[in-house]
Amino acid sequence: MNGFSDFRDMASTYCGDGPVSSFIDAEINLSRFSRQTNFAYPGAQELLHHLTWYGAQVKLGEMAWQRIEGLAKGNVGLTLGTSVFPDSAVLGYCPSCRECDFQHYGMTYWHRLHQLPIVFFCPIHGDRVVRVRIKRSFLHKEFPVPGDFESDQNSSEPKFSLNENFWRGVAVMAAEVLQGAELPDADLMFSVMADELRRRKFVPPLSGGRLTALSEQLAAQALDNPSATRSPETVVFLKRIARSFDEPAAGMVLGRIVLLYWLFGELATVRERCRWLSVFGSESEISLPKAATIRTKLEAQYRRACTAYIKAHPECTRLDFQRAEYRNFRWLLHNDKIWLDRQLPIPHRGGKQFVLF
Ligand SMILES: [Zn+2]
Incomplete structure (x- = not known):
């Protein structure tokens, strides 16, 4: 920053073309900015992933990874205000x-x-x-x-009394999400959350009375004195968190971390559940409308991977496919068995191949 008298000068040099009237609202020319900072980050995508909060949103399934790719290609106007500060002031x-x-x-x-x-x-x-x-x-x-x-300093106290232990746990989990390496993929995480919420009888459908019940349960954990916390602020706060489950856009940003912490206590448990789900599949079908889109997307993805493998290995046996693409195989077996059976090489009688039914 040496040599600049005003942050707006720096912003015009590093962020875009021409003079800008505000530092944090200056539209960033991302490709240029990433060229200038490529000593630290190899490209625009990595930069967005590490320096903005989009990374966490992608991990939680609140934003598609493609959106970061889109932003990295510079199709959308990006400012410090929108990409870095949840509340710019x-x-x-x-x-x-x-x-x-x-x-x-x-x-x-x-x-x-x-x-x-x-x-x-x-x-x-x-x-x-x-x-x-x-x-x-x-x-x-x-x-x-x-x-x-x-x-x-403005008052950092929220307008309701916090259960400090609960929110310390949430903070630890948020740190893991932001700083940790890979998380289970968002679709799996969604299924795991849905399963747990269903087990606790909050879904389906997660709306109306159920949402109130969910907020009340959450209040019991998150607030010091849930019976005395009927203030409008508390209710709005809790409902926004609860809604982040099925309506990420309407819910509180990162409210999903709060829900995950409430449901599972720590990220290791979520990871473990996702791992189990990816191996054994879900016991029950997910009946939420959003799940239908996820299923279609997954189905297309797994079908593509399966045909690609068979095309690349025309001589393969069923066992070869299962060994090479285990996760793919398990998913298709549980969700798309008839299609899978038709794609796979025909098992020889008495041979080592197995039948799916
Ligand atoms: Zn500290």
């Missing part, structure tokens, strides 16, 4: 993290994790995240770091 930090950053790096920075609207406590230190309201006009000239605005 409010930033959060953990006081202990700030101390550590000072000791380690001699400077502080805003941690992506602390900006998530569902993170109220630092998963490392347990401190309550301090949220600061920053005047947008300020961002044209300078970019404040944590602690610059002691006087301008």
